[in-house]
Amino acid sequence: MSRYAAARTAAEAVDLLGADPGARVIAGGTDLVVAARNGKQPLPGSLVAVHRIAELARQRDAEAELELGALTTHAWLECSPRVRTRWSALADAAAMIGSPATRATGTVGGNLMNASPAMDLGSPLLVLGAEVELRSGRGTRTLPVAELLAGPGRTTAAPDELLTIVRVPGPPSRSGSAYVRLEHRKAMEIAIVGAAAAVRLRPDGLVGSALLALTAVAPTCLRVPHAEALLIGRRADAETFAEAATVAAAAVAPITDVRAGAAYRRAMTSVVxxxxxxxxTARAVRPPTETGRNP
Structure with a gap:
């Protein structure tokens, strides 16, 4: 690394990125610095630090949406009573990330821009319909999280764009969400396979809408629309869920690495x-309280 600049405002950070196309943004450093220490990739030659930008650390919770500044930490998501009750899948995922120290410093914006296929926040944000705001010297644009993620370590953001805000719509009534992952231990683990679901029940108890997204089984976190469509108008029971899980497992393209084989990941997709x-579904019937995530 040859250059380092610490911005005090989002506007200053945007100017720094615009002046140096090769610069990378750093916040908590839980992805960038750890990767360098492990020898996976060197630190960029130029870094723009955004950890002092107060406007990026704010949150706004309204009935219509949850607005998260890019510096919102995993710990904040894990501990927020409103997130646990209304956007439960996000709280589930945040609670699984790394160690308490990692959750206290790692950020939503950093997790998204690192674009790991195994990131825990990706699938919950997909099923909850989240979008991001990207800011540059040319202006501001908004796009769905699904359009931001382009591949392992790649996004559709331009080099001079700064992710400033993540917006998550408020959930409809009679709905619930959850994130589940397969892991060998409860701490300091990376997802082997993960799944996020958001389910809305009709007054007659049948599934009105359902969104499913998978983690660590494709080049990006991905939705599985064929499995979602199968659920609509069906009973929310084990048989229906098993059918949808089979369809979802057929849509994945996992790899074999040091943590698991492709065949194992495909088989475990049905489970998660x-x-x-x-x-x-259980949360749609009986929403979790502010003191716990489970119904």
Whole structure:
């Protein structure tokens, strides 16, 4: 690394990025710095630090939407009573990330811009319909999270764009969401397979709408629309969930790495999808309280 600048405002950070196309943004450093220390990739030659920008650390919670500044930490999501009750899948995922120290410093914006296929926040943000705001010297644009993620370590953001805000719509009535992942231990683990589900029940108890997204089984976190469509108008029971899980498993393209083989990941996709759908449905029937995530 040859250059380092610490911006005090979002406007200053945007100017720095515009002046140096090769610069990378750093906030908590839980992805960028750890990767460098592990020898996966060197630190960029130029860094723009945004951790002192107060406007990026704010949150706004309204009935219509949850607005998260890019510096919102995983710990904030994990501990927020409103997130636990209304956007439960986000709280589920945040609570699984790294260690308490990682959750206290790692940020929503950093997690998204690192664009790991195994990131825990990606699938919950997809099923909750989240969008991001990107700011540059040319102005501001908004796009869905699904359009931001382009591949392992890649986004559609231009080099001079700064992710400033993540917006998550308020959930409809009679709905619930959940994130479940397969892991070998409860701390300092990366998802082997993960699934997020958001389910809305009709007054007659049948599924009115359902969104499913998978983690660590494709180049990006991905939605599985064929499995979602199968659920609509069906009973929210184990048989229906098993059918949807089978369809979801057929849509994945996992890899083999040091943590798991492709065949194992494909088989376990059915397991986590079934569990995520069951938990999301239970929360739609009986929403979690502010003191706990489970219904």
């Amino acid at each position: 999808v079934t569990r995520a759908l069951a938990l999301a």
